[in-house]
Amino acid sequence: MDGIYLDNNATTRVDDAVVAAMLPFFTEQFGNPSSMHSFGNKVGLSIKKARMQVQELLGAEHESEIIFTSCGTESDSTAILSALRASPEKKEIITTSIEHPAVLALCTHLEKEGYKTHFLKVDEKGRLDLDEYAKLLTDKVAVVSIMWANNETGTLFPVERMAEMAHAKGIPFHTDAVQAVGKVPIDLKTSKIDMLSLSGHKLHAPKGVGVLYLKRGVRFRPLLRGGHQERGRRAGTENTASIVGLGLACEQAMQHMAFENTEVKRLRDKLEAGILAKVPRAFATGDVSNRLPNTSNIAFEFIEGEAILLLLNKFGIAASSGSACTSGSLEPSHVMRAMGIPYTAAHGTIRFSLSRYSTEAEVDRVIQVVPEIVAQLRKLSPYWGENGPAEEPEKAFAPVYA
Amino acid sequence: MWDYSDKVKEHFFSPRNSGVLEDANAVGDVGSINCGDALRLMLKVDPDTETIVDARFQTFGCGSAIASSSALTEIIKGKKLDDALKVSNQDIADYLDGLPPEKMHCSVMGREALQAAVANYRGEEWKDDHEEGALVCKCFAIDAVLIEETVRANNLTSVEDVINYTKAGGGCSSCHENIEEILTKVMAERGETFSPHAVELKEEAKPSKLTNLQRIKRIETILDSIRPQLQRDHGDIELVDVDGKTIYVNMIGACAGCQMEAMTLQGIQQRLMEDLGEFVKVVPSRAGSYARAASHV
Ligand SMILES: Cc1ncc(COP(=O)(O)O)c(C=O)c1O
Numbered sequence: 051m052d053g054i055y056l057d058n059n060a061t062t063r064v065d066d067a068v069v070a071a072m073l074p075f076f077t078e079q080f081g082n083p084s085s086m087h088s089f090g091n092k093v094g095l096s097i098k099k100a101r102m103q104v105q106e107l108l109g110a111e112h113e114s115e116i117i118f119t120s121c122g123t124e125s126d127s128t129a130i131l132s133a134l135r136a137s138p139e140k141k142e143i144i145t146t147s148i149e150h151p152a153v154l155a156l157c158t159h160l161e162k163e164g165y166k167t168h169f170l171k172v173d174e175k176g177r178l179d180l181d182e183y184a185k186l187l188t189d190k191v192a193v194v195s196i197m198w199a200n201n202e203t204g205t206l207f208p209v210e211r212m213a214e215m216a217h218a219k220g221i222p223f224h225t226d227a228v229q230a231v232g233k234v235p236i237d238l239k240t241s242k243i244d245m246l247s248l249s250g251h252k253l254h255a256p257k258g259v260g261v262l263y264l265k266r267g268v269r270f271r272p273l274l275r276g277g278h279q280e281r282g283r284r285a286g287t288e289n290t291a292s293i294v295g296l297g298l299a300c301e302q303a304m305q306h307m308a309f310e311n312t313e314v315k316r317l318r319d320k321l322e323a324g325i326l327a328k329v330p331r332a333f334a335t336g337d338v339s340n341r342l343p344n345t346s347n348i349a350f351e352f353i354e355g356e357a358i359l360l361l362l363n364k365f366g367i368a369a370s371s372g373s374a375c376t377s378g379s380l381e382p383s384h385v386m387r388a389m390g391i392p393y394t395a396a397h398g399t400i401r402f403s404l405s406r407y408s409t410e411a412e413v414d415r416v417i418q419v420v421p422e423i424v425a426q427l428r429k430l431s432p433y434w435g436e437n438g439p440a441e442e443p444e445k446a447f448a449p450v451y452a
Numbered sequence: 453m454w455d456y457s458d459k460v461k462e463h464f465f466s467p468r469n470s471g472v473l474e475d476a477n478a479v480g481d482v483g484s485i486n487c488g489d490a491l492r493l494m495l496k497v498d499p500d501t502e503t504i505v506d507a508r509f510q511t512f513g514c515g516s517a518i519a520s521s522s523a524l525t526e527i528i529k530g531k532k533l534d535d536a537l538k539v540s541n542q543d544i545a546d547y548l549d550g551l552p553p554e555k556m557h558c559s560v561m562g563r564e565a566l567q568a569a570v571a572n573y574r575g576e577e578w579k580d581d582h583e584e585g586a587l588v589c590k591c592f593a594i595d596a597v598l599i600e601e602t603v604r605a606n607n608l609t610s611v612e613d614v615i616n617y618t619k620a621g622g623g624c625s626s627c628h629e630n631i632e633e634i635l636t637k638v639m640a641e642r643g644e645t646f647s648p649h650a651v652e653l654k655e656e657a658k659p660s661k662l663t664n665l666q667r668i669k670r671i672e673t674i675l676d677s678i679r680p681q682l683q684r685d686h687g688d689i690e691l692v693d694v695d696g697k698t699i700y701v702n703m704i705g706a707c708a709g710c711q712m713e714a715m716t717l718q719g720i721q722q723r724l725m726e727d728l729g730e731f732v733k734v735v736p737s738r739a740g741s742y743a744r745a746a747s748h749v
Pocket of ligand 1: 059060120121122123124150152197199200201226228229249250258260
């Protein structure tokens with residue numbers, strides 16, 4: 051498909067070589083890896099290879115620490131619920147206010163079942179306060195779950211440090227690294243991280259396959275019980291084709307790690323600087339000096355995100371927004387709200403997320419188109435005057451029932 | 453991506469009547485910046501004929517908010533104020549060949565801006581009386597606040613009740629968990645505990661206390677109390693028959709077939725249910741009109 055795809059934090063294109071590696075597992079290699087006959091045997095070996103490829107990317111000490119799951123969400127749920135079941139007497143959870151719904155909604159739900167969740171706050175750049183965190187690490191806490199990188203702003207969190215702090219208190223530490231894996235170097239064997247979630251479709255593998263890393267020796271209670279697949283830690287016949295695809299995608303991510311952090315980062319920086327130079331009343335959100343190399347989240351004041359996306363789409367440009375309207379909820383993104391971004395800006399945030407497939411020409415085109423779109427929508431905005439924001443915009447337009 | 457009609461897209465990409473109307477004599481500012489939608493509607497009204505000679509808008513909002521604003525200005529231009537006020541949010545949605553359920557509030561905002569602008573012209577103060585909550589039922593676009601208020605006003609105790617009174621949950625049923633949560637919360641306020649299995653018990657425990665005749669008389673009395681409002685709008689209502697939970701009525705005069713009929717019936721039904729303390733369905737007895745009414749609620 052033609053068009054400019056800058057929504058790689060939502061999902062990515064499956065690499066051609068990955069597709070090719072998967073195809074035989076639908077036909078010639080269709081066997082069940084658990085079977086005793088030779089139809090299954092080769093499949094089992096391929097899964098083993100994939101496990102080692104994932105191990106390599108994560109810097110895990112043992113291949114058996116890799117558990118294949120159906121997605122990032124399943125990995126998150128498995129990790130958190132396992133820790134809770136392993137220590138039923140502990141009724142507190144520590145997480146952040148800016149997690150992905152895969153963690154956030156689970157923790158809010160667990161509150162109804164009697165758990166107390168501490169949602170760590172962030173400052174205006176989306177950074178955590180480690181002193182606040184340290185104070186909460188008590189023997190009542192069953193698990194800590196902190197994302198490695200935020201999906202909306204790309205902001206990175208000091209999870210290795212936080213894992214050490216939890217470890218010192220004997221509390222299991224999980225990280226949702228769905229956005230980080232493949233974009234920043236990870237070396238789990240030298241860390242105190244007990245559990246880590248990743249999702250294939252964020253790193254050019256297919257949708258519907260994920261991994262839970264489980265450090266050897268960490269107490270574990272499965273979410274799905276049944277067959278002995280994944281050493282009894284995740285029952286259910288393996289999604290062999292996708293697992294093979296994920297393995298190769300991890301190997302490729304390893305090879306592209308430097309490129310991601312130089313070339314992709316350069317394009318991202320160019321895109322952001324180019325837009326901010328041309329569009330007044332716009333700013334980058336999050337901790338811009340400490341974030342994923344591919345992500346830029348820009349707030350355009352006084353206009354609404356979905357409207358921006360619809361116009362971008364008309365130019366063949368794909369991005370995403372933290373506005374309420376794109377989600378069907380009434381509130382803008384919880385991440386923007388947590389950082390205290392005012393509503394007039396939070397509704398107009400657009401996330402551009404690049405990949406190794408992004409090109410200079412695409413970036414140039416977006417830099418050219420975005421200012422026109424913003425100007426067009428601001429012409430419609432009651433907060434905007436002839437040549438700039440109305441003087442004291444909040445007063446010039448103060449609708450009833452605000 | 454939302455499933456927008458071509459009409460919505462067209463009005464979004466090329467909005468009609470956008471921008472400031474310099475000599476406006478009626479302005480309505482409504483919306484909620486928290487929800488990401490806000491609209492300023494500017495009208496030029498001819499004071500002699502009370503006709504809207506020009507209309508423009510400025511909108512902070514999503515694609516359907518902008519399209520709804522554009523549609524509204526097109527619909528009301530040239531109308532007399534009183535006729536313009538009869539434009540319902542459903543009319544705005546219909547003009548655009550429909551809106552996704554999550555987006556119906558955009559058309560509501562258009563209607564409110566119109567009411568606010570007319571109030572501004574007439575020197576009255578406009579007060580918004582509806583509060584919006586998170587969308588619970590996606591099939592029928594019903595939000596949490598409406599469900600909560602209905603549960604509270606009618607002492608509802610089951611998901612079934614909620615479906616009967618609000619329609620919420622009557623479609624795909626995936627919101628039943630949320631509805632149970634609302635029931636739990638509101639019932640706790642009045643010191644009761646929600647129990648998902650209490651329904652059958654309750655039905656048996658509570659036989660209708662009114663005789664048939666008493667019940668019909670009661671319905672007549674309730675209709676009588678509504679009648680003055682309808683007559684003010686040059687209409688009337690007549691009780692035709694009562695068949696179990698279905699109440700057949702005749703809408704007369706200005707009410708019959710008008711755009712507001714469905715809305716009016718819905719309101720009357722709500723009133724009857726609150727007074728009778730049971731679920732009833734109000735149906736116009738004219739053939740064919742039921743189907744229309746149903747598609748409008
Ligand atoms: C940070 C984060 N966690 C979890 C998920 C969920 O992953 P999946 O879609 O594989 O369940 C996502 C995907 O959007 C994500 O960005």
